Amino acid sequence: MKITVDEDKCCGAGNCVLIAPEVFDQRDEDGIVVLLRSEPGAEERAAVLEAAAVCPAAAIEVHEEA
Amino acid sequence: MSIDEQVLPYPIPNDAALDPPPEWAELRGTCPVAHVELPSGDRARLLTRYDDVKLVLADPRFTRQLTAPDAARLTTDGGVFNSEMAQFIPDGGEGHQHWRRLVGKWFTAKRMAALRPGMAQIADDLIDDLIERGAPGDLRAGLGFPLPVYVICDMLGVPAADRDRFSYWSDTLLNLTRYSKEEIEAAQLAFFEYMSGHVAAKRERPGDDLLSELIAAGGAEDGGLTDMQILVTGMALLVAGHETTANMIGKMVAMLLADRSRWERLLADPSLIRTTVEESLRLDANSGFGLPRYLPVEAEVGGTVLPKGTTVVCSMAAANRDENAFEAADRFDQTRSPNAHLSFGAGAHSCLGQALARTELQVVLEVLLRRLPGLELAVPVAELERVEGLAVGGLRTLPVRW
Numbered sequence: 001m002k003i004t005v006d007e008d009k010c011c012g013a014g015n016c017v018l019i020a021p022e023v024f025d026q027r028d029e030d031g032i033v034v035l036l037r038s039e040p041g042a043e044e045r046a047a048v049l050e051a052a053a054v055c056p057a058a059a060i061e062v063h064e065e066a
Numbered sequence: 067m068s069i070d071e072q073v074l075p076y077p078i079p080n081d082a083a084l085d086p087p088p089e090w091a092e093l094r095g096t097c098p099v100a101h102v103e104l105p106s107g108d109r110a111r112l113l114t115r116y117d118d119v120k121l122v123l124a125d126p127r128f129t130r131q132l133t134a135p136d137a138a139r140l141t142t143d144g145g146v147f148n149s150e151m152a153q154f155i156p157d158g159g160e161g162h163q164h165w166r167r168l169v170g171k172w173f174t175a176k177r178m179a180a181l182r183p184g185m186a187q188i189a190d191d192l193i194d195d196l197i198e199r200g201a202p203g204d205l206r207a208g209l210g211f212p213l214p215v216y217v218i219c220d221m222l223g224v225p226a227a228d229r230d231r232f233s234y235w236s237d238t239l240l241n242l243t244r245y246s247k248e249e250i251e252a253a254q255l256a257f258f259e260y261m262s263g264h265v266a267a268k269r270e271r272p273g274d275d276l277l278s279e280l281i282a283a284g285g286a287e288d289g290g291l292t293d294m295q296i297l298v299t300g301m302a303l304l305v306a307g308h309e310t311t312a313n314m315i316g317k318m319v320a321m322l323l324a325d326r327s328r329w330e331r332l333l334a335d336p337s338l339i340r341t342t343v344e345e346s347l348r349l350d351a352n353s354g355f356g357l358p359r360y361l362p363v364e365a366e367v368g369g370t371v372l373p374k375g376t377t378v379v380c381s382m383a384a385a386n387r388d389e390n391a392f393e394a395a396d397r398f399d400q401t402r403s404p405n406a407h408l409s410f411g412a413g414a415h416s417c418l419g420q421a422l423a424r425t426e427l428q429v430v431l432e433v434l435l436r437r438l439p440g441l442e443l444a445v446p447v448a449e450l451e452r453v454e455g456l457a458v459g460g461l462r463t464l465p466v467r468w
Contacts, residue, residue, distance in 0.1 A: 011166065011414050014421035017175035018340075026174040030167035046403075053404035056416035057124075 001040065002063040003048060005033045009059040016055060020047035024060075033059060069097050076102035076112060076379065077355060083450035083461055084317070084324055086351040090114055090384040099370040102379065105242055108138035110358070110377040111370075114384035116391035116408070118368040122380055124413025128359035130157050137360040138377035141242050151254070154298045158414075166418065168283060168291060169299060172221065172276045173418055178425040181217065185426060188216050189433040197437075201467035202444035209434075210315035210464065214426055218307030222300055223275030224264055231260070236305040242355065243455035261300050265293070276303070303419070311423045313453070313460030315430050318346040320464055321398065324447045331400055333439055336432065342400045343427045348407035349398055352452055352459035353383040357411060382408040438468040 003023070012031030016024035023044055025034040040048055052060040069092050080087040093100050093114040100112040113119050122128045131137065133153065156162040171177075189209065196208040215233070219226040238245050238253035245253075265277060272278040277300050283290035291299065322328045322342070332338055361376045372378065386407045389395045410417035417423070434441060443450075444465040453460045 009414075011416055012170035012174065012418075013410070013416055014173065014175035014178070015424075018421060018424060021175070026176060027171075028174070028176075029171060031170035031174045032167065050404040054406045056410060056412050056420075057414065 001045060001048065003035060003038050003040070003052075004061045004063070005035050006057075006059045006061070007032050009057045011057040011059075013056050016051035016060060019051045019054070020044060023048055024051060069093060070100070073101045073103050073109065074112070076104055076110070080351075080452075082351075083452050084321055084351060084447065086383070086387060090381070090387060094384065094388055098368045099372070104138055104140050104379075106139040106142045108140075108377070110138045110379050111372060112379050112381060113367065114381050114388075115368060116385040116388035119380045119382055119385035119408055120412045122359060122367060122378060123357065123382075123408070123411050123415070125365075126158050126414075127363055127365050128361055128378065130415070131360045131362065132358055132377070134360050134362065134375075136375040138358075140355070140358065142247070151258075151298050151301065154292075154294050155302070162414065165291065165295065165299075166414070168280065169276070169303075170418055172279075173420075173422055175421045178421045181422075182425060182429055184220075185213070185217060185429040186433055188213055189430055190437065193433065193437045197468075202465050203467075205319055205464040205466045206312075206316040206461060207463065209430065210319070211312045213315065213430060214307055214311040217422070217426065218304060221276050221307075222304060223268065223273045223277055224300075224304070228260075231256075232304055232308060235260075236308040237456075239305055240309050240457045241455050242457055257301060258297070261297050261304075265297050265300060276300075306419060307422070309456065309458045309460070310419075311426050313456075313458055314347070314350065314423065314427060316461045316464045317350055317352060317459075318343065318427060318431070319434070319441075319466075320443070320447075320450060320461060321346050321349065323441065323443045323466070325398070326442060328398060328400060329441065332431065332435055336435060338400045339428055339431050339435075341403055341405065343424060343431065344405040344407065345398055345400055345402050346427070347409040348386045348392070348402075348405055350386075350409065350459075351383055352461075353409060354459040355379070355457045356381040356383070380408075382411065440468045441466055442468070 010033045014026055017026055023037050023040045025036050027034055052062050078087045078089050098115045098118055102110050102112045104110055156165055192209045196203045215229050216226050235253050235257040238250050268278045269281050280291055280296045286292045357380045359378050361372055364374050365372055387395045410420040444467045451462045453462055
């Protein structure tokens with residue numbers, strides 16, 4: 001799987017970091033999402049899908065075919 | 067008369083402390099854009115379906131300009147949504163994003179994780195006091211209320227010793243029915259003066275807190291906030307950090323103890339704490355007023371055209387039980403995932419403090435399960451009483467023994 005994030009949409013809720021801290025982080029200066037790994041392994045799959053589904057700003061996109 | 071021809075009183079009366087009013091399911095099914103009458107007597111439209119509520123909360127056409135001349139008044143006496151003070155925080159666009167990012171950096175998941183040990187210590191100390199006073203005790207007064215208050219006071223650098231005054235001020239701002247116009251105005255003025263003095267003191271002697279950092283970022287011309295914005299931000303955070311999580315702790319524990327198999331499941335498997343917290347947030351049937359929005363242009367929602375000047379009320383709690391969005395929506399599922407509930411709103415304005423709230427709720431459960439595994443309700447569920455009139459719902463007391 002491949003992940004992209006939209007920094008303009010991101011509202012800094014931090015939910016993705018609480019759910020998948022190995023994959024997502026937030027910038028110290030404004031709380032906006034930082035992608036730590038854009039192609040996480042199978043062990044992160046469930047957490048990444050959950051993080052994308054619950055993002056309040058719909059700022060995380062998961063591309064399955066890649 | 068069928069429900070779609072009626073004008074329902076809003077908030078919809080409901081005596082059950084933990085269960086939803088039956089009207090929600092009926093409205094979602096047959097009348098998703100209902101007519102309601104607010105405590106002021108003004109009319110608004112009530113949204114109860116998941117898709118409608120989610121779209122409206124994220125749609126910038128639905129503004130927070132509740133002070134517009136033709137917007138419905140929630141009450142005749144002011145209160146949090148009608149406050150002129152809220153207008154100092156930009157409502158949308160780049161201005162809002164700028165404010166959001168300046169303040170939001172204080173509420174990142176990483177910062178909240180760093181606060182965990184301190185939160186756990188506060189919870190441990192409060193539970194020590196509860197045990198010393200002996201069972202039965204009130205979990206709301208003894209733990210649910212003080213914990214978030216201590217945490218937000220610490221973040222803002224305001225003395226927790228003044229918490230009785232903060233409680234009164236936030237109650238007058240958030241209560242839609244209890245106080246007179248004079249009482250609300252006097253409380254707002256006193257709160258404003260207190261926070262002005264506090265911000266001035268931080269300017270003199272900066273500390274390691276959110277307000278000091280906002281001051282240090284400079285004025286509007288330096289990319290920071292104006293003095294008034296800093297002041298209003300401090301007031302807004304103090305109020306928001308007071309009643310919301312404080313009430314949610316009590317409601318969450320009540321939901322877990324009302325069917326004690328839920329509590330026992332957590333004792334057996336504490337890894338379910340995170341998803342259990344989310345499910346409690348989703349199924350909170352007593353979450354309060356919901357979020358009002360004002361529409362300065364015509365727009366369509368759920369197949370209904372709403373004229374310019376309409377005020378809508380989004381019921382996130384009703385939306386969270388929509389069968390079209392959640393499988394077995396009425397079931398309390400401690401493993402539900404994903405759980406895209408709307409309790410913190412949606413879109414660019416979704417709750418700024420949600421990582422803080424989530425962390426506090428998780429820590430409280432961790433400590434309670436460890437310290438008081440025998441926790442149970444000391445009264446039948448039917449005797450739990452709602453706090454009346456608050457924009458944010460809660461329980462008056464939560465009598466427990468252990």
